[in-house]
Amino acid sequence: MYRVLATASALLATARAQQACTLNTENKPALTWAKCTSSGCSNVQGSVVVDANWRWTHSTSSSTNCYTGNEWDKTLCPDGKTCADKCCLDGADYSGTYGVTSSGNQLNLKFVTVGPYSTNVGSRLYLMQDENNYQMFDLLGNEFTFDVDVNNIGCGLNGALYFVSMDKDGGKARYSTNKAGAKYGTGYCDAQCPRDVKFINGVANSDEWEPSASDKNAGVGKYGTCCPEMDIWEANKISTAYTPHPCKSLTQESCEGNACGGTYSTTRYAGTCDPDGCDFNPYRQGNKTFYGPGSNFNIDTTKKVTVVTQFIKGSDGKLSEIKRLYVQNNKVIGNPESEIVGNTGSTITDSFCKAQKVAFGDPDDFNKKGGWSGMSDALAKPMVLVMSLWHDHYANMLWLDSTYPEGSTTPGSARGSCPQDSGDPDTLEKEVPNSSVSFSNIKFGPIGSTYSGDGSTDPEEPEEPEEPVGTVPQYGQCGGINYSGPTACVSPYKCNKINDYYSQCY
Structure with missing residues (x-):
């Protein structure tokens, strides 16, 4: 995405480094969420900020783009340090440019937005504590709950809500050349060690930048940015999964080239983070009628659903399990039991993760990159909440909602009912541009404090004798x-x- 602005008389930034400019006013969408205790919940007035990768990046002395389409300007950005010195991030028109709106406790993300200067695809946003800091969450021993409506996102799209170990201030204190900070959505990292992030550690990722052959807005740079990741919710109306991803380091750190591993490198497991994670996708675990559109599914994705994730401590104070519950039609519905031979259970535990790698024949990078203990340590430290809507230029989202690897018949390869030729990014942008997801009613607190409902009654089960x-x-x-x-x-x-x-x- 690029942005060219005709207004040149507005105030220009004069500082030098990865900066913030003010040609556009930054008005963050407000978002109310609730902090709960055993005695009840109280509202917190927050806001969201769009990631720096989506922002207009231009010269500090004019409206000349530093980044246009999927390429850096070679004059302004001959190298990463010079680029950070001469370029800045600008304010955002959230609804007009990015298709992001909010009302009360609900956040709405639109897939494709045709704005006055650009066509925007997808978005990634962070919950803010105040104007200059991300809201931080200590997940271990607590639960996180939200409502989600995925009825308008189908095959190939992912309405994701997750946590990553970003710096509270977006890296502003750690990296002196980062003058923009969390206020402008800097500091992103995850367990893929993404190399498409435009600024890392306060320096532009323009060195050895290769524009994407399929994504007109993105590319891959020399550096990546890594940190632990807890995927609470990766989903569309066909499939869903929740997945912990440990890393050897508990905080954000950069990596270089193919040593980053993950999606953006030739050697997937070369990095310090586990790119696969330990996922629980009901369809992949053998239950093909638990989640989907219609009343014949336990979770009907044509309707809004409440998602509860509990990070339960054991007697040693460490993570013992990550439990998933749903509430729909005032019924509390437990996660289904895995139907995979040798990989039983309905929650993510240390033993579940080890058994899954054996049952599916997947590389056990989870345990090599910190394992269950490392994930426990990551969840004990503050993490940043991320909400996004995206499509997949690398694997067409088949890993979430179809058969992956394509054509495979091995256990664990069936992940959803979407056709294997679905998820093509260009097709999605042309045929379903008005797709959207909404997240609402976010609550956080001790186990059992954030939700209510009656006991579960699965539609397929016969009636039980009256208790x-x-x-x-x-x-x-x-x-x-x-x-x-x-x-x-x-x-x-x-x-x-x-x-x-x-x-x-x-």
């Missing part, structure tokens, strides 16, 4: 300080202590 009065349904509260309700769980579930304030039936 005695005074029993607690599956995933309901059955104990804890100041709790005065029933403590007996419906059969066959037992009351498990999560913390002093909350016990749960499962």
Whole structure:
């Protein structure tokens, strides 16, 4: 994407480094979310900021583009340091340029937006604490809940919500040449060690930049940027997955060339992060009727659904499991049991991850790059919330919603019901430009504090015999300080202590 502005009389930045300019006013969309305790939830007034990669990047002394289409200007950017000295990031018109709008606690992301100066594809945004800092979340021992509507994103698209170990200020304090900071969406990193990020560590990633042959807005530079990643939600209306990705380092760090590994390098597992992760996709785990469009699925993606993710501590204070629940039509619905031989379970645990790699014959890069212990350590530290809508120029999103690798019949290759010829980026941009996803009602707090609903009743299951009065349904509260309700769980579930304030039936 590029931006050419006719207005040249506005205030220009005079500082030198990766800067912020003010030809465009930066008005971040407001977004309300809730912080919860055992006694209730209270609203927090936040906002979101678009990633620096999407922003208009131009000369600090004029409106001349530093980056046009998928190429750097060779005069302004002969090398990364000079480029950072001569170029700046500018403010964003969120709705007109990026198709991003908000109302109350809901954020809406549009796939393709035709603006006055450009055609924008997708977006990536971060929740802000204040004008200059990202909102940070300590996930270990807590749960994160949100509502999502994926009815308008089909095969090949990904409405993602996830956490990464970015710096709170976008790297402004660590890297003196980064003058823009979180206010302008800098500092991105993830477990793919992406090399398409335009500024890394306060320096332009223009060295050895190769424009993409298929993506008119992107390319690959010499450097990548790595950090742990917790994918809470990668989904469209056909498939969904949640996936932890550990790294050897718990904080953002840069990498160089193919040693970065991940999607953007020739050797996928060469880097310090696990690009595959340990995923739980119900379809991939053998349940093809749990998630999809229509009332014949346990989770009907034609309707809004509440997604609950619990990061449960064990007795040693470390991560013991990552549990997924859904709430739809006021029913709490547990994640389905895996139907893969040798890979049982309905939650992500250390043993589940190890068994999955064996069952599917996948490289166990998860344990080589920090494993379960490393992921526990990452979740114990503050992470940044990311919300995005994107398509995939590398694998057409087949790894999420179709068969991948293409044509494979091995266990784990079937990930969704989308055709193997679906997901072509150019086709999606032309045929479904008005696709959109909405995230809303974000809540964060101790286990059991962010959601409510009745016990689950899967549509396919026969009715169970009526339980005695005074029993607690599956995933309901059955104990804890100041709790005065029933403590007996419906059969066959037992009351498990999560913390002093909350016990749960499962």
